[in-house]
Amino acid sequence: MRFRRPRKAVLVVALVVTLALLCCGGTLTVLLLNGLTNNDNDRFSNASLGCGKGGAVDPDSKLPRIRPYGAAQIRNAAIIINVGADMKLPPRAWVIAVATAMQESRLTNLGNLGSRNDHDSLGLFQQRPSTGWGTPQQVQDPVYASTKFYEKLKTIQGWENMALTEAAQAVQISAYPDAYAKHEPLATQIVNMLADGAANAVGNQIALECAAAGQIAASGWTIPLKAPVGSGFRSPERPTHQGVDLSVERYKPIQAAASGVVSLVKCDEDFRGRKTCNVDGYPGKGGCGWMVEIIHAGNVMTRYCHMVQRPFVRENQQVTAGEVIGRVGTSGNSSGPHLHFEVHLNNDRSSAGAVDPVQFMQQQGAALGNQG
Incomplete structure (x- = not known):
């Protein structure tokens, strides 16, 4: 035809x-x-x-x-x-x-x-x-x-x-x-x-501007919040750091990075087995504090840690990209307010499944970085 x-x-x-x-x-x-x-x-x-x-x-x-x-x-x-x-x-x-x-x-x-x-x-x-x-x-x-x-x-x-x-x-x-x-x-x-890369923003200034505008990329992903990347993924200083820290003030809203199903909501235990997430944490305390995990298409899991209060979502709840799931805090093993953000492939919750969120999000057209 x-x-x-x-x-x-x-x-x-x-x-x-x-x-x-x-x-x-x-x-x-x-x-x-x-x-x-x-x-x-x-x-x-x-x-x-x-x-x-x-x-x-x-x-x-x-x-x-x-x-x-x-x-x-x-x-x-x-x-x-x-x-x-x-x-x-x-x-x-x-x-x-x-x-x-x-x-x-x-x-x-x-x-x-x-x-x-x-x-x-x-x-x-x-x-x-x-x-x-x-x-x-x-x-x-x-x-x-x-x-x-x-x-x-x-x-x-x-x-x-x-x-x-x-x-x-x-x-x-x-x-x-x-x-x-x-x-x-x-x-x-x-x-x-x-269409010359129409569905995939790259990690340059324009990609950062797209993310800063709070838009959903063609891939269906978006940044969890606007913040500079602090501590990086498995850096020489922190070789077992399985995500990145997005440094931002307390109470900033945290968004689901893509649509999916909430698989875990909990107050993570510290090194002494305590569930004390409604107070500020400190380095060496252990645990993610208030945390959420979401399973997305392709069996990708994202993890969000150190929230200031109980998250706004529940397990088995369907969420959409950009939906607010909680607020930034400093609960658990934390030296100050920030979002610890992880990406795991194949829904592998262990360190073996973790990948660098900066590289992963860049590939999705939702680059993390200093957007404001």
């Missing part, structure tokens, strides 16, 4: 804009931006970093190979991205849409497969004409199908802060509501590769 360009792209050609500010690791980031206007200049600097709105990729251009998908499937992903950009939706929406199409059709424009796909489920998103998505011809048009998906997504209150699988399910009403989550990492990679 011939691709019909969105309205704004009809009269323009891709403009290559070289931005010296986006130089990362010696490699100059180049943005291909469709539809340059004077009103767009203020958002170009962060368009490719997942914290703004930017141009997308031309589906008719030479596209990269992204396994396990073929050329036609990657072109469909490019169309989904381009439609989202034309509708002025942020890159997080593109990731949700691409991941949904990966689950529903493997990015293939499905025809009628009979009983194998609910008889009339068609196109990239298995939209059903019988339930009002459009005519069979319409829902098999990738531009139309993508537009309808985004239109429905926009009606979901708070979709920007939802876990990907929740947002996709709210649109699709699938019989397998948890199936979308497994596609999020590759969908993010696809958006990055096709």
